[in-house]
Amino acid sequence: MLLSVLSSVFNLKIFFFIILGVFTGISIGALPGLTATMGVALVLPLTFGMDAIPGILLLIGVYVGAIYGGSISAILLRTPGTPAAAATILDGYEFSKRGESGRALGISTVSSFIGGVVSVIALWLISPQLAKLALRFSAPEFFLLAVFGLSIIASISGNSLAKGVLTGGLGISLAFVGIDGITGYPRFTFNNINLLSGVSFIPVMIGLFAMSQAFTTIETIFTPDQVTQKVSNVFPTKADWKVIFKHAPISGVIGTIIGIVPGAGAEIGAFVSYGQAKRMSKHPERFGTGIPEGIAAPEAGNNGVTGGALIPMLTMGVPGDAVAAILIGALTVQGLQPGPMLFAEHPVLVYSIFLGMFVANVAMLVLGLSSLRLFVKVLSVPKSILTPMIFVLCVVGSYAINTSFFDVGVMLFFGVLGYFLQKADASVSPAVLGLILGPMAESNFRRALLMSEGSYGIFLSSPISWIFLILTAITLLGPFVGAYLKKRKAQA
Amino acid sequence: MKKANFVVSGAFTLFALAIIFLSRSYPPSNHGVPGPRMFPLIIATLIIISSVVLFINTLRMKPEDDVPVDLTSRNVLNVYITIAGLIVYITLLPLLGFITTTSIMLLLFFKWFSRYAWWKCLLISVLFTVGIWALFSIVLNVPMRYGVLI
Numbered sequence: 334m335l336l337s338v339l340s341s342v343f344n345l346k347i348f349f350f351i352i353l354g355v356f357t358g359i360s361i362g363a364l365p366g367l368t369a370t371m372g373v374a375l376v377l378p379l380t381f382g383m384d385a386i387p388g389i390l391l392l393i394g395v396y397v398g399a400i401y402g403g404s405i406s407a408i409l410l411r412t413p414g415t416p417a418a419a420a421t422i423l424d425g426y427e428f429s430k431r432g433e434s435g436r437a438l439g440i441s442t443v444s445s446f447i448g449g450v451v452s453v454i455a456l457w458l459i460s461p462q463l464a465k466l467a468l469r470f471s472a473p474e475f476f477l478l479a480v481f482g483l484s485i486i487a488s489i490s491g492n493s494l495a496k497g498v499l500t501g502g503l504g505i506s507l508a509f510v511g512i513d514g515i516t517g518y519p520r521f522t523f524n525n526i527n528l529l530s531g532v533s534f535i536p537v538m539i540g541l542f543a544m545s546q547a548f549t550t551i552e553t554i555f556t557p558d559q560v561t562q563k564v565s566n567v568f569p570t571k572a573d574w575k576v577i578f579k580h581a582p583i584s585g586v587i588g589t590i591i592g593i594v595p596g597a598g599a600e601i602g603a604f605v606s607y608g609q610a611k612r613m614s615k616h617p618e619r620f621g622t623g624i625p626e627g628i629a630a631p632e633a634g635n636n637g638v639t640g641g642a643l644i645p646m647l648t649m650g651v652p653g654d655a656v657a658a659i660l661i662g663a664l665t666v667q668g669l670q671p672g673p674m675l676f677a678e679h680p681v682l683v684y685s686i687f688l689g690m691f692v693a694n695v696a697m698l699v700l701g702l703s704s705l706r707l708f709v710k711v712l713s714v715p716k717s718i719l720t721p722m723i724f725v726l727c728v729v730g731s732y733a734i735n736t737s738f739f740d741v742g743v744m745l746f747f748g749v750l751g752y753f754l755q756k757a758d759a760s761v762s763p764a765v766l767g768l769i770l771g772p773m774a775e776s777n778f779r780r781a782l783l784m785s786e787g788s789y790g791i792f793l794s795s796p797i798s799w800i801f802l803i804l805t806a807i808t809l810l811g812p813f814v815g816a817y818l819k820k821r822k823a824q825a
Numbered sequence: 826m827k828k829a830n831f832v833v834s835g836a837f838t839l840f841a842l843a844i845i846f847l848s849r850s851y852p853p854s855n856h857g858v859p860g861p862r863m864f865p866l867i868i869a870t871l872i873i874i875s876s877v878v879l880f881i882n883t884l885r886m887k888p889e890d891d892v893p894v895d896l897t898s899r900n901v902l903n904v905y906i907t908i909a910g911l912i913v914y915i916t917l918l919p920l921l922g923f924i925t926t927t928s929i930m931l932l933l934f935f936k937w938f939s940r941y942a943w944w945k946c947l948l949i950s951v952l953f954t955v956g957i958w959a960l961f962s963i964v965l966n967v968p969m970r971y972g973v974l975i
Contacts (some may be wrong), residue, residue: 382965453970493877499837502872506844507867513861518852520861521844551907552900554938718940721931722953724911728927729957735969737918745915749908756894757829775864787857 338684341386350387354394354506355696360711361395362402364719365412366550369599370655371543375723377663378730385667386683390689396656397693400599400635401445404628405708407789408437409564410619417635418601420607421751424620426626431623435705439567441632442701443574444581448719449694451585452592452640457687459593460676463648466797467673468503470649472781473662473792473811479774479800482595482651483767484808494812496759504767505531508775515779527739534732534768535662536744541761542655543730544748547723549755551638567705580610581633588637593644594768598654599635606634618790641692646671647683650773655762658769666734745754767779829894830883834876842870910934922972927954 341347352702354376361372368412375444380388408425421441428437470478483501510521511531522528550556569577584606611617620627642653643660650672652658652742664671669679676683702709731744751761792798844865851862895901914930931950935941941949962969 379960379965382967384914493879493882495882496833498875499833499872499879502868502875503837503840505868506840509844509865509868515860516852518861520865521847546870548904548907554902554903589975670834715939718949720938721934724914724934725927725931725953725957728915729961729967733961733965736968738915741918745908745911752904754833756896757833758826759833763901771864771868778864779859782858788920 334680334682335343336447337681338688341681341685342390344686346750347387348389348692350383350391351394351693352696352700354391355398355693355700358395358398358400358699359402359405359697359708360398362399362414362418363405363461363711365406365410365414365545366716367544367719367723368415368542369396369403369417370659371546371723372396372536373659374398374539374543375655375661375730377539377727378733380663381666381733385664385669385679386685386689388667388684389660389663389686390693392660393690394644394693394696396660397449397636397690397697399638400639401442401449401632401697402708403406403635404441404445404632405438405705405711408441408628409434409709409712411484415599417603418631419630420603420634421599421628422624423607424623427621427623428628430441431455432458433458433623435564435566436569436573437623437628438564438705438708439569439702440628442567442578442582442705443569444629444632445636445701446694446698447577447581447720448585448588448636449639449697450691451582452589452637452695453632453687453691454640455586455589456640456643456690457742459673460644460687461475461647463644464673464676467649468677468796470673470713471795472777472784474795474797474801475649476774476777476781477792477798477805478649478651479770479777481801481805482645482759483774485595486773493758497763498689500754500759500761501767503762504764504769505536505771505774507534507764508768508771514772514776515783532743533734533737533740534587534765535659535734536653537664537747537768538659538662538765539727539731539749540744540749541751541764542659543723544727545751545755545761547720547727548748550720554717554720563677563811564705564709567702573625577629577753580629581614583613583638584610584633588634589641591634592638592641592653595645595651595653595770596639598642598656598762599638602641603635603636606630606637617790636694638781642685643690647675651771652766652769654691655765658765661769826894827883827891830879830886833974834880834883837872838876841869844869844872894934907934919971920973921975923969924954924958925972926975927957 336371358372362369368641373392376392376395380391399415401580402416404421406412407418407421410430411422411426413419413422425437428434431482510528511520512529569721587606588602591597591605607630610626611620642657645651646657646661652661661671727744728741730741752759781791804822846863852860854860858935918926928950932946935946935950958969961967
């Protein structure tokens with residue numbers, strides 16, 4: 334199998350797609366307003382006609398590149414290219430103010446690489462074991478796993494738990510549309526033939542993540558683009574290497590753990606890593622003044638999330654973040670079902686993803702250190718030209734999946750809905766995760782009760798079920814208990 | 826934000842009520858095994874509870890937390906005009922064909938958003954449209970020939 338994996342990744346065609354993906358990802362990530370999720374959603378339609386391995390690795394290249402690319406505009410323009418780079422601004426822009434933007438970008442590049450590699454190693458070590466464990470899961474365990482995933486999504490979504498549940502509920506409700514998988518009864522189809530097979534979730538994702546973001550960009554379309562500065566001396570100094578090696582591996586591990594948690598994305602990984610580096614420092618007061626630790630930690634943290642997010646996605650079919658949700662869509666289009674059986678039935682594909690992700694991180698390092706000036710030039714592409722092009726890519730991308738204009742309408746509808754939800758400060762990520770986890774919860778809930786002939790005791794019959802139940806209870810009650818204890822402490 | 830929260834709360838309540846109304850005729854549970862209407866009812870109930878929680882939280886919101894949501898400024902009106910333009914574009918797309926409709930749509934948006942000369946906008950829009958058409962039609966084999974024109 335090793336030879337098959339090596340030959341499926343180490344060939345010119347695959348290298349080309351990985352490098353193309355990383356290049357596209359860095360360019361998309363560098364542009365403020367274009368997120369990693371948007372980038373992956375826009376590139377996804379290009380993979381429909383490709384084989385599974387090059388298609389998935391192209392998307393992973395975009396993902397890895399975009400999370401890193403966000404730091405370029407964060408450091409140069411004080412505007413995060415992606416939300417994941419928000420923490421990098423704190424110290425990164427201070428470097429630019431001193432005329433040391435090249436040094437900051439070099440630290441960011443190497444730290445992102447180390448964070449990414451740590452996460453790939455974790456993906457490689459943890460996933461097969463987790464998949465073996467997941468092979469023992471039956472319908473009750475999968476139902477409780479989906480409920481656990483949904484509970485976390487709700488609790489970490491934006492500023493409001495209620496809004497998170499609402500958008501998550503919207504996503505689950507969308508999954509009801511179509512013929513019921515167990516009884517064959519059509520639900521919410523309104524006698525429309527296009528709805529019989531359900532709402533295709535790729536147009537929904539393109540609408541929610543790419544189109545809605547493009548609408549938000551229109552609000553500032555007449556604001557002049559910011560001028561960028563020249564970049565030089567990107568290779569880190571000896572002192573910077575020391576800092577990078579001290580902080581990046583730890584932040585990579587933190588990012589990976591956060592990535593594994595369903596729903597927690599690169600933005601959280603970056604901020605938690607930044608906070609941890611600050612706590613570890615003998616001089617926490619220097620954070621925010623432009624020190625290498627302030628770039629190394631968040632950048633390794635956010636790229637650490639990339640591999641972590643793939644662990645629950647590949648082993649159990651539960652997306653670690655919104656990009657992983659899109660990757661589930663990409664695998665499904667290829668006729669592959671993420672989950673433990675993927676490891677048993679398609680081991681070459683799974684290990685090619687691991688190896689390809691490592692290659693993507695190397696490509697990111699090489700491109701980052703050698704071509705930063707080119708990516709800085711990308712920042713000067715006017716949004717007045719770029720935004721209408723994104724409209725076209727959204728339309729063609731949503732049409733291409735089923736060659737259906739109905740899907741284009743669905744995409745536009747969810748683009749508009751996503752725009753207004755963002756205006757109301759409601760995160761759209763729970764909707765997409767609900768769209769994936771909802772059907773998983775429903776089908777396994779009903780299957781479990783079919784197995785037990787209606788006895789709900791089946792959900793308490795295995796230790797794994799209990800673990801998921803306890804985790805769900807901790808997730809849902811944890812914030813309330815924490816707030817209560819904080820209040821009591823304040824009163825005392 | 827208060828107004829927006831009330832609208833979100835109301836809209837989602839209506840959405841949940843519609844789910845309950847539509848799923849009332851679906852087959853019920855059979856011998857303890859849930860039928861197709863059980864999950865929609867559970868999720869609709871959750872949506873209603875969350876809408877009520879959002880409504881109550883918004884009522885309790887401190888005035889200083891009430892950040893106004895911009896829905897009527899010039900910048901937001903530009904978004905509404907863009908959405909209207911895209912609806913027209915998507916309607917005409919299958920009737921007229923990809924290259925014609927997309928080139929015109931891009932030309933108009935480029936000219937509106939940028940200060941480039943007409944010929945530059947036209948050149949970029951046609952080149953980009955043909956490039957995308959070739960990529961999807963020739964490389965990816967997506968059927969892109971539809972409409973009375975091209």
